[in-house]
Amino acid sequence: TQLLEQSPQFLSIQEGENLTVYCNSSSVFSSLQWYRQEPGEGPVLLVTVVTGGEVKKLKRLTFQFGDARKDSSLHITAAQPGDTGLYLCAGLSGYALNFGKGTSLLVTP
Amino acid sequence: NAGVTQTPKFQVLKTGQSMTLQCAQDMNHEYMSWYRQDPGMGLRLIHYSVGAGITDQGEVPNGYNVSRSTTEDFPLRLLSAAPSQTSVYFCASNRNFGDTEAFFGQGTRLTVV
Numbered sequence: 001t002q003l004l005e006q007s008p009q010f011l012s013i014q015e016g017e018n019l020t021v022y023c024n025s026s027s028v029f030s031s032l033q034w035y036r037q038e039p040g041e042g043p044v045l046l047v048t049v050v051t052g053g054e055v056k057k058l059k060r061l062t063f064q065f066g067d068a069r070k071d072s073s074l075h076i077t078a079a080q081p082g083d084t085g086l087y088l089c090a091g092l093s094g095y096a097l098n099f100g101k102g103t104s105l106l107v108t109p
Numbered sequence: 110n111a112g113v114t115q116t117p118k119f120q121v122l123k124t125g126q127s128m129t130l131q132c133a134q135d136m137n138h139e140y141m142s143w144y145r146q147d148p149g150m151g152l153r154l155i156h157y158s159v160g161a162g163i164t165d166q167g168e169v170p171n172g173y174n175v176s177r178s179t180t181e182d183f184p185l186r187l188l189s190a191a192p193s194q195t196s197v198y199f200c201a202s203n204r205n206f207g208d209t210e211a212f213f214g215q216g217t218r219l220t221v222v
Binding site for chain 1: 151153215
């Protein structure tokens, strides 16, 4: 199993602040995915990054895949309370998606 | 357009009891999987199936059985429940193996007392 380490584990910020969440591995992945999970719900896919160095934007969220395809980051600009949730990175390992432990984000008004 | 449906949503079991967590998808997806989610541990793969009639073990298979008699259904059986199996269980489906977009159900919160 290829391990995905996420940091920070918890993040509590105020509305309007910027933040970055990291996902690191010692292994190379063909692609990495970011999911968001809200309380009482299953994770929902936000984005897939495939090419080393790739940057994808989803409104105020910016996703980057490292050049060596071993790490990824998620940057949120001007966070809003609606961004609150658990952010999970995942990568295909063998026959299954391997998930990081997640970053729990709380955005307060 | 139901997607992935899990039942029940909540369940309390006594130690030693058995039960089946149901999972059904209506997207004609070939690949299905079961995860458990525990605080501080993230999502861990229990079992997966790449198609009807084919199942295999994931990271934490002990105490669980699965079968895949149809494309739509992928039930998870707890043989003899233990307190260590208290967790939130998620079923997911992917269009096929190698397709990295997983569609998750809403989860089953299981408590074993």
